[in-house]
Amino acid sequence: MNNSLSVNDTPKPEMVNAPEQLLTDVAFNQIEEMIITRQLAPGSMISEVQLSVELGMGRTPIREALQRLRQIGFVEMLPRRGTLVSGIDIRQQLELLEVRRPLEELMVRCATLRATPEERMHLQELAQRMIKAAEEENMSDWIRVGREIHEAEVLATHNSMLITSMQSIHAQSRRFWYFHIGHNRAYVEGAQLHANVLNAIAKTDRDGAVSAAHELMQFVERLTRSALDTF
Structure with missing residues (x-):
């Protein structure tokens, strides 16, 4: 485990009495971000004990979160060795895009049709926040807003099967983007392309949303x- 992590010996008070499912969700989100931002680097072994101390919670939600991360390809469980942070396979990303393209188009079509007024407002707010994070070169905020965007977009489809299908795809995409996009400052262009999709959905512009999603996917493939x- 990366020694740069700041370890706090005192559990976070708000976590101590939280329901176990909430703790698992919190652990999943935080460990995912640690992997995406390379606080937990590819090829490194994960210590459940250190994570438990760092996140201020017991090992059960940590273990359950790691199982979820295994399912989306972020970690590998090695017999008698422990949990290993998976590497990033660029060619696999291209395969992922073949799957993501049609699902992305379906997602924006459904979201444009079914999003509630509150969801549309939230999408517009997220568009503004992502552009702000990109302009300020705040990659931590950029990646957090990216996760919120992916969640909000797919939740707005109100299709449980699509939600499940897109979770792993979006997670892998976020990890790849954080590692590569910062090197060429393409995050500014990426933020605007995301915003175009979100704003079109918010305005119930189905054709505009599909067109914007196509442009976003073209950009992702080019990157x-x-x-x-x-390599």
Whole structure:
């Protein structure tokens, strides 16, 4: 485990009495972010004990969160060795895009049709926050808003099967983006493309949302192929 993590020996008070499912969700989100931001680097072994101390919770929600992260390909469980942070496979990202493209279009179509007024307002707020984070070069906020955008978009479809399908795809995409997008400052362009999708959904502009999603996917594929050239 990366020694740069700041370890706090005192459990966070708000976590002590939280329901176990909430603790698992919190652990999942925080460990996912630690992997995405490379606080937990690819190829490193994860210590459940240290994570338990760092996050201020017992080992059960940590273990359950790691199982969820295994399901989306962020970690590997090695017999008699422990939990390993998975590497990033660029070619696998291209395969992922083949799956993501049609699902992304379906997602924005459904969201444009079914989003509630409150969800549409929230999408517009997220668009503004992502652009702000990009302009300020705040990659931590950028990646957190990116997660919120992915969650809000797919929840607005009100389709449980689509929600489940997109969770792993979006998580893998966020991890790849954080590692590669900061090197070429493409996060500013990426933020605007995301905002175009969100604003079109908010305005119930189905054709505009589909077109914006297509442009976003073109951008993601271009970025992925450029990263492939560096390996």
